[in-house]
Amino acid sequence: MIGRPKEYDDAAVINAAMDVFWENGYEASSTQVLCERTGLGKGSLYHAFGSKQELYEQALRHYQELGITAQTRILNGPGSAKDRLRALLQWGVEGDMDSTQPHGCMALFSVMERSSKDPAVESINRAYVCRLESALAEVISEGQKNGDINADRPASSVARAFLASYYGLRILGQSMPDRAFLDDVLNATMAKF
Numbered sequence: 548m549i550g551r552p553k554e555y556d557d558a559a560v561i562n563a564a565m566d567v568f569w570e571n572g573y574e575a576s577s578t579q580v581l582c583e584r585t586g587l588g589k590g591s592l593y594h595a596f597g598s599k600q601e602l603y604e605q606a607l608r609h610y611q612e613l614g615i616t617a618q619t620r621i622l623n624g625p626g627s628a629k630d631r632l633r634a635l636l637q638w639g640v641e642g643d644m645d646s647t648q649p650h651g652c653m654a655l656f657s658v659m660e661r662s663s664k665d666p667a668v669e670s671i672n673r674a675y676v677c678r679l680e681s682a683l684a685e686v687i688s689e690g691q692k693n694g695d696i697n698a699d700r701p702a703s704s705v706a707r708a709f710l711a712s713y714y715g716l717r718i719l720g721q722s723m724p725d726r727a728f729l730d731d732v733l734n735a736t737m738a739k740f
Contacts, residue, residue: 560585560595565606569653572660573603604667610653611675615682622682628690629740632683632709636716636733643720644729651721655714680706696740705740712736 563585567576578599582589596602621634643651654675661668683706690696696705716732723729 557595560587560592561602561605561609564602565610565653568603568606569610569650569656572656573599574660576603600665600667603661604671607653607657607668607671611671614652614654615675615678618679619682622686628686628693628695629737631686632690632740633733633737636713636736639713639717640720640726640729640733643717644724644726652717655717676710680710683709690740709736709740712739 564581567581567584571580576599578589578592581599581602582592585592587595592602596605617638618635621638622631624631624634626634639652642648654672657668658672662672663669680703684702687696687705687709688702691698691702691705716729716736719732720729
């Protein structure tokens with residue numbers, strides 16, 4: 548006997564769930580709200596995705612894929628290595644200051660909320676950071692070869708220092724949503740490179 552045909556789009560459901568988790572975090576996202584926002588009943592939601600946890604992991608991966616695509620587009624874009632690093636910091640500030648999406652960074656929130664108690668989320672986040680670190684190291688290495696960035700440290704070390712500054716800036720974007728303040732931090736960060 549053939550089951551009832553699927554009447555929903557996985558990508559649309561994952562997008563809707565991503566928005567719920569992005570707005571509320573994992574713990575505060577109830578199954579009821581997930582069902583309301585995805586348009587699926589509880590049975591369909593669990594049948595399709597297994598559990599709230601599995602849906603969260605898919606939503607987090609989707610969010611991170613959107614993020615890494617945008618970040619690598621910036622890092623592979625025009626301009627000097629320093630210009631592209633600055634553009635990435637500016638992109639983060641713009642995202643955090645965007646009043647149409649007052650969510651901040653779902654990836655950062657997942658680290659703070661779930662990574663210490665959820666090995667699957669920790670693994671997802673670690674893989675994402677490694678991908679961004681690799682993209683940054685390529686740009687920094689290029690900048691070191693052409694003299695745009697000081698070559699006194701390995702590109703991988705500089706990439707890690709930049710990551711710390713980037714994520715620190717993203718957290719400050721939530722606690723100090725003041726454009727002038729964030730621009731000062733951005734400019735001071737870039738002065739180190």
